[in-house]
Amino acid sequence: MSGFFKSSIGRKVAMALSAFFLMFFLIIHLAVNLTSIFSEDLFNELSHFMGTNPAVQFAMQPVLLFGVVFHFVMGFVLELRNRKAIGVSYAKNNGAANSTWMSRNMIYSGLVILAFLVLHFIDFWIPEINVKYIQGDMSGMHDGEFRYFHELQHKFLSPARVGAYVIAFILLALHLLHGFTSAFQSMGSTAGRKKALQTFGKVYSIIIPLGFIIVAVYHHFNHH
């Protein structure tokens, strides 16, 4: 079995498995984010639970971090190997004749998403880790009330940050438009080539990033 994951097909399968995991995570993350539009209290409760529950923090979070890092590292490894496999480039190559822009540029959409993740970690994740585990304040409170919603609104005051988030999520949509069905094909499933799942993949790939965009833009224009 260890030989399997060293083979070209094994690496594809590993990419697909981590992709499925990350695509599932996006749904959870978006669900929590969306509550911030409808209920400040619910968003605070959920954020506090996610931020302090030991199972989430010490079991799910490390798995998620591993999934993210693995997907990126494997993506780069595969890209480098593929570049080596090409050798000399064509003087004239008409890629658009037989494949989508999204499928040919996964490395670039992936790089934009990576740059976004760095920004996102600096914005939210690193400050959270600092407050909770370095300063040791697990209360989630600031000036007598939950701090999560106010921090969220504060971050999206900056038009530059909202702009960066919107661009990153458009690239995420393009990444998913190829990645969703591609993951099924890599797993050897015929489902990715069926009309119904292709349609579902398109809907998922547009709805999920659009949801994140709506949350960022909403808080930019509705801060109090």
Added chain:
Amino acid sequence: MSGKGMNLTLKIWRQKDAQSKGKMETYNVTDISEHMSFLEMMDVLNEQLIASGDEPVAFDHDCREGICGMCSLYINGEAHGPDRGITTCQLHMRMFNDGDTIYIEPWRAAAFPVIKDLVVDRTSFERIQQAGGYISVNTSGNTQDANALPISKHAADEAMDAATCIGCGACVATCKNSSAMLFVGAKVSQYALLPQGQVEAADRVKNMVAQMDLEGFGNCTNTGACEIECPKGISLENIARMNRELMKASIK
């Protein structure tokens, strides 16, 4: 036809031998009939070069009726040129217009090194086949008739579709990753779908994939370009089947 044919500018990769550094050269051909095949147009160019004492352009060809898998050529950025479901020998000059500039390059892949001009070494495909693209049958004289084994029409059709791969290498040439998975997927599938292939199924897929990786072909990223450019219409389903076969073989 005289005087009514097309005048074309050709940009062709010239490389003396495997060791030399090649480059694109420009040639002009005149009065090319729209009824010619692309290879006949190449023949006209070569006659012209020979007459003027120059080295003709080396390119692979054999049957010239679309079944041997010998002809190749990356024409205007596409394997076997702009038409679909054909090899270069079946590409007609009517697909081009008078005054066109046509780029003609060899298959590009580290596993397909250039031998001369437009001729590449595709023996890596043969080594993959030798690693498991066969069934072992005792030919002692009382071999069982293959037709004695019941095979569903559906499986027989799918196996036949996979077996139509002529091993031309257009899939590799087209792939942005120089992946050979459509070729290997077809060769694995044609046996995986039939009872005769079951006995050696696990070893076959493991060995063929191992040889494919060893030859330096890239990793498939499911762009689907190979399926579009394949002259025989080999389906991506064969790659999915190969992935399943390898997973099945690896957990045994």
